Amino acid sequence: MFPSRQQTSNTEMSDPEHRVDNIHVATEVFKCFEKHKDNFTDFTVNVGDNKFNCHKFVLSSCSGFFEALMRTDMREKSESSCTIEGISPEIFGLILDVIYKGSEVLDEENMLEMWHASNQLQIKFLIVDCENFVKERVNLGNYWEIFTDAKLLDSIDVTTRVKEFMVNNFSEILESNVFMQLTLDDLKFILNHNNFLFETDFSVQSVLKWTCSDDSYLAATPKKCLSTTDMVKTIFDRLKPSRSAVDVVTLDQDNITLRRSHLGELLTVLPLQDTTNACLAKLMNNRFVLSNFDAITLVNQIAATRFDAGETKSFIEKTNKTFTNGFIFNSDSTQSTDNKPSKTTRQRVGKYCLYGAALVIACMMAIVIYMIITSDFPTSCVFLQRSAVKYNQKIIPQ
Numbered sequence: 001m002f003p004s005r006q007q008t009s010n011t012e013m014s015d016p017e018h019r020v021d022n023i024h025v026a027t028e029v030f031k032c033f034e035k036h037k038d039n040f041t042d043f044t045v046n047v048g049d050n051k052f053n054c055h056k057f058v059l060s061s062c063s064g065f066f067e068a069l070m071r072t073d074m075r076e077k078s079e080s081s082c083t084i085e086g087i088s089p090e091i092f093g094l095i096l097d098v099i100y101k102g103s104e105v106l107d108e109e110n111m112l113e114m115w116h117a118s119n120q121l122q123i124k125f126l127i128v129d130c131e132n133f134v135k136e137r138v139n140l141g142n143y144w145e146i147f148t149d150a151k152l153l154d155s156i157d158v159t160t161r162v163k164e165f166m167v168n169n170f171s172e173i174l175e176s177n178v179f180m181q182l183t184l185d186d187l188k189f190i191l192n193h194n195n196f197l198f199e200t201d202f203s204v205q206s207v208l209k210w211t212c213s214d215d216s217y218l219a220a221t222p223k224k225c226l227s228t229t230d231m232v233k234t235i236f237d238r239l240k241p242s243r244s245a246v247d248v249v250t251l252d253q254d255n256i257t258l259r260r261s262h263l264g265e266l267l268t269v270l271p272l273q274d275t276t277n278a279c280l281a282k283l284m285n286n287r288f289v290l291s292n293f294d295a296i297t298l299v300n301q302i303a304a305t306r307f308d309a310g311e312t313k314s315f316i317e318k319t320n321k322t323f324t325n326g327f328i329f330n331s332d333s334t335q336s337t338d339n340k341p342s343k344t345t346r347q348r349v350g351k352y353c354l355y356g357a358a359l360v361i362a363c364m365m366a367i368v369i370y371m372i373i374t375s376d377f378p379t380s381c382v383f384l385q386r387s388a389v390k391y392n393q394k395i396i397p398q
């Protein structure tokens with residue numbers, strides 16, 4: 001019995017001697033393109049001052065832009081010529097080398113231009129190659145340019161990759177001009193990321209800087225660096241705000257107001273229950289937090305939970321603060337160094353006692369007036385008259 005046609009093909013595919021080498025076939029095809037690329041051309045692409053003789057079939061097979069151009073009855077199709085704007089002749093020549101020769105043309109100098117050009121011409125396989133190439137070469141010198149281009153080109157993969165890079169290098173990002181250019185969603189992504197290894201106090205200070213342009217920083221370091229003295233010192237030095245002209249970002253008043261309105265939303269992202277007492281006191285005393293309903297509500301909830309847990313005494317001792325009207329204020333000038341009540345406390349107690357005495361007197365007067373009004377009026381008059389007569393008799397003897 002002879003094997004069927006399908007069985008024969010499966011046997012040939014499983015036999016290494018009969019297996020087709022796809023790479024070898026592709027190489028030979030590219031060689032044919034390279035050998036005859038100047039022959040039988042039927043389309044001209046004008047890029048700047050250069051003219052490139054191409055083939056309609058090759059261009060339309062690789063590029064969605066040229067495919068749509070060839071399928072329509074536009075003037076470019078009838079004239080077998082078109083002009084490309086926004087791409088340099090050098091970049092278009094490299095793209096033709098990729099299409100006709102399969103050349104490896106990407107490098108760190110042309111990767112962004114090639115990426116833009118491949119998106120403009122809708123060359124899908126080249127877009128994927130450019131994105132993979134770019135993701136592997138993100139660094140502190142080019143990450144923001146790549147991030148901006150990724151958003152412009154709507155590349156989710158590259159955008160996510162750059163955000164992860166910013167998470168891992170957040171101390172450098174915070175120091176640079178880029179930090180104030182982050183959007184709300186970008187900052188929330190960074191603060192929510194699993195690899196964000198900074199202490200909560202550091203995250204709070206970052207939020208305050210972005211929303212309120214706060215220049216005061218706490219000595220917060222990444223958790224993974226707490227045991228390394230040199231690393232702690234390095235990161236602490238990086239937290240000092242830069243005063244160079246390059247790092248200054250000027251925000252208009254509308255932008256500042258909008259950012260401050262997001263303060264409560266950003267604080268919700270952070271695990272405020274892990275903040276230190278000093279950081280919590282700073283939040284409760286921050287004027288922008290006090291003016292934001294969501295922010296002060298959240299901070300007061302955290303404070304109430306901590307006080308209920310029995311940390312009130314520890315909180316006051318460590319932060320050298322005193323409560324007043326539900327908030328905290330600096331009391332270094334009036335805080336007593338021993339266990340005696342401070343001057344402020346004594347004044348507050350005296351004021352409360354005075355208020356209490358006044359309240360008691362007012363209540364007694366109200367009771368007397370009520371009794372006089374509700375009793376028999378003539379009887380009250382006779383009683384008063386008799387009392388007056390007796391009083392006069394004592395004063396003026398008969």
